[in-house]
Amino acid sequence: MVFTLYSLIEAALLGVNAVAILNEQRFLSKLTGGGGGQQGYPGATGYVDDMQNAGGVKQQLLTLIRSVRTVMRIPLIAFNIIAIIFLILFG
Amino acid sequence: MHSAAQASNGYEGDITMPHTRSASSQNAFFSPQSAFYSPSSQQTIPTNQVASSMELLSNNPFFNVGIKAVGDSMKDITGKTVNMLPNEMKKSLSSIKDYFAVDQIYVMKKLSLLLFPFRPRNWSVGYSADGPVPPRVDTNAPDYYIPLMSVMTYVLVAGLVLGTQNRFTPEQLGMHASSALVWNIIEIGLLCLTFYILNIQSKLRTLDLIAYCGYKYVGMIAALSSYLATHSLFVYRCSLLYVSISLSYFLIKCLRLKILPDTSGSHTYNANGNARRVYLLLAIVLIQPLFIWYLTRHLIVT
Numbered sequence: 001m002v003f004t005l006y007s008l009i010e011a012a013l014l015g016v017n018a019v020a021i022l023n024e025q026r027f028l029s030k031l032t033g034g035g036g037g038q039q040g041y042p043g044a045t046g047y048v049d050d051m052q053n054a055g056g057v058k059q060q061l062l063t064l065i066r067s068v069r070t071v072m073r074i075p076l077i078a079f080n081i082i083a084i085i086f087l088i089l090f091g
Numbered sequence: 092m093h094s095a096a097q098a099s100n101g102y103e104g105d106i107t108m109p110h111t112r113s114a115s116s117q118n119a120f121f122s123p124q125s126a127f128y129s130p131s132s133q134q135t136i137p138t139n140q141v142a143s144s145m146e147l148l149s150n151n152p153f154f155n156v157g158i159k160a161v162g163d164s165m166k167d168i169t170g171k172t173v174n175m176l177p178n179e180m181k182k183s184l185s186s187i188k189d190y191f192a193v194d195q196i197y198v199m200k201k202l203s204l205l206l207f208p209f210r211p212r213n214w215s216v217g218y219s220a221d222g223p224v225p226p227r228v229d230t231n232a233p234d235y236y237i238p239l240m241s242v243m244t245y246v247l248v249a250g251l252v253l254g255t256q257n258r259f260t261p262e263q264l265g266m267h268a269s270s271a272l273v274w275n276i277i278e279i280g281l282l283c284l285t286f287y288i289l290n291i292q293s294k295l296r297t298l299d300l301i302a303y304c305g306y307k308y309v310g311m312i313a314a315l316s317s318y319l320a321t322h323s324l325f326v327y328r329c330s331l332l333y334v335s336i337s338l339s340y341f342l343i344k345c346l347r348l349k350i351l352p353d354t355s356g357s358h359t360y361n362a363n364g365n366a367r368r369v370y371l372l373l374a375i376v377l378i379q380p381l382f383i384w385y386l387t388r389h390l391i392v393t
Contacts, residue, residue, distance in 0.1 A: 003269065003270040003273040004269050004270070004273070005272065005273060008273045008277070056290075057288055057289060057290075060289070
């Protein structure tokens with residue numbers, strides 16, 4: 001219940017670290033295998049608007065993870081260094 | 092101090108922008124566009140003609156050097172002054188101002204609607220030519236005034252409840268405020284993430300969602316004050332139930348038109364998209380009573 005803003009920042013930093021650590025080869029391409037197979041299916045039923053379901057949940061998640069990793073690689077280094085310094089200084 | 096703050100706010104040029112606009116609207120030399128630029132960019136107008144507040148500071152030579160430096164850094168290679176804010180941010184910042192355009196009649200109607208939404212009425216939101224209508228004109232439009240005030244009132248009422256139980260310390264107020272803020276951030280972040288992942292494009296803007304998620308604090312205040320008045324657990328639970336039901340009804344009616352597909356529109360949505368939208372609407376509506384219960388239960392002691 002007692003949630004300070006600082007704990008939110010901490011949780012966000014740890015979460016983004018976790019997303020950045022995911023191994024591309026072993027994990028993410030295995031997921032794409034399942035997601036890519038779904039892409040071929042919708043053409044058969046002929047539903048109208050392609051953009052509506054352009055992702056599917058898996059594709060959207062993967063796109064999100066990939067973009068977060070690409071954007072946050074360098075700033076994460078800076079944030080982690082700041083967090084380490086703060087934790088060393090202030091416990 | 093106020094004039095200095097005004098002048099220094101003008102040179103930041105980003106979030107405090109409405110401040111400068113209202114402060115300098117009396118002044119003929121400032122137009123709303125020029126409020127974005129640092130004053131030294133207006134090369135034809137000497138600095139001590141621009142605003143009376145700046146006359147006090149322009150006598151300081153260091154200040155002049157600083158202003159010139161800021162102005163020079165804001166120019167690109169052609170020498171024209173670059174606008175610091177991208178256009179989209181300007182538009183959304185000015186539309187935030189729309190959300191605060193409320194009057195008393197709107198607040199009264201909205202509050203009574205939140206606590207008793209069961210009368211049959213028209214729930215559609217009116218649209219003007221350039222976007223959503225400010226709440227002063229249309230009762231169904233979301234606003235930011237009620238959620239903001241009810242968050243503050245919630246913090247105060249929580250302090251009151253703690254005081255009657257002799258558990259009050261002043262830092263509890265700060266803790267309640269920050270935890271309410273954090274839970275709001277988490278909730279809205281998760282909802283936006285869910286909108287993105289499920290690939291749902293709806294007419295509901297993020298700013299509207301923030302407003303709708305803020306309406307639960309009114310219910311929280313009602314439940315807490317009923318507990319405060321009677322000190323009985325039964326009354327608290329009854330009011331919790333009633334507030335949850337009425338808030339859910341209110342949110343379903345409001346959000347139904349925005350999230351669910353428009354049957355008279357030209358888009359045809361596939362069945363998958365429809366089901367997702369219904370589930371998302373249900374999720375939004377069911378999260379609110381959960382939050383109401385969770386954020387008030389630690390205050391109830393018996």
